[in-house]
Amino acid sequence: MVHATSSLLLLSLALLAPCLSAKQCLLTGKWTNDLGSNMTIGAVNNRGEFMGSYLTAVTATSNEIRVSPLQGTLNNINKKSQPTFGFTVNWKFSESTTVFTGQCFVDKNGKEVLKTMWLLRSNVDDIGDDWKATRVGNNIFTRLRTLKE
Numbered sequence: 851m852v853h854a855t856s857s858l859l860l861l862s863l864a865l866l867a868p869c870l871s872a873k874q875c876l877l878t879g880k881w882t883n884d885l886g887s888n889m890t891i892g893a894v895n896n897r898g899e900f901m902g903s904y905l906t907a908v909t910a911t912s913n914e915i916r917v918s919p920l921q922g923t924l925n926n927i928n929k930k931s932q933p934t935f936g937f938t939v940n941w942k943f944s945e946s947t948t949v950f951t952g953q954c955f956v957d958k959n960g961k962e963v964l965k966t967m968w969l970l971r972s973n974v975d976d977i978g979d980d981w982k983a984t985r986v987g988n989n990i991f992t993r994l995r996t997l998k999e
C-alpha cells in the first residue's frame with residue numbers, strides 16, 4: 851500500500867514537471883535591476899511589439915535623470931516560454947541612446963528574471979571621438995514588488 855501511494859506520487863510529479871518548467875515568462879509589468887533602475891513594460895501586441903518607460907538609477911552624464919520612453923519587440927514566433935526580446939531607450943535627459951537585448955527566464959524558484967546586455971551610445975561632437983562613444987554592460991531585472999502587492 852505504501853508502495854502504491856509513493857508510485858502514484860511519483861507519477862503525478864512526473865506529469866506535473868513539464869507544466870512547472872513551461873511556466874511562461876511575461877515581459878509586461880514593472881521591473882527593477884541590480885543597479886536600482888526601474889522600468890515598466892506595457893502590453894505586448896500580437897506582433898510582439900511593446901512600449902514602456904525607463905527610470906535609470908545611474909547616468910554617464912551630470913544631467914538630472916528623467917523618465918525615458920522605451921520601445922521594443924518580443925520574439926514570439928514559436929511562443930517560447932522563455933522568449934528573447936530587445937528594446938531601445940531614447941534618453942530624455944541626454945543625447946544618448948541605449949539598446950538592450952535579453953531573455954526572459956523563469957528561474958528554479960519559479961521567479962521571472964530578465965538577463966540582458968546593453969550598448970549605450972553617447973553623443974560626441976567630433977568623429978575623432980567615435981572610438982570612445984559606446985559603452986557595454988549587463989543587467990539582471992526582477993519583478994518590482996511594492997509593499998501593497
Ligand SMILES: *[C@@H]1O[C@H](CO)[C@@H](O)[C@H](O)[C@H]1NC(C)=O
Nearest residue numbers: 882886887888905906907996
Ligand atoms: C525603483 O523603485 C523602488 C521601489 O518603488 C524605489 O525604492 C526606487 O527608488 C526606484 N528607483 C529609482 C531610480 O527611482
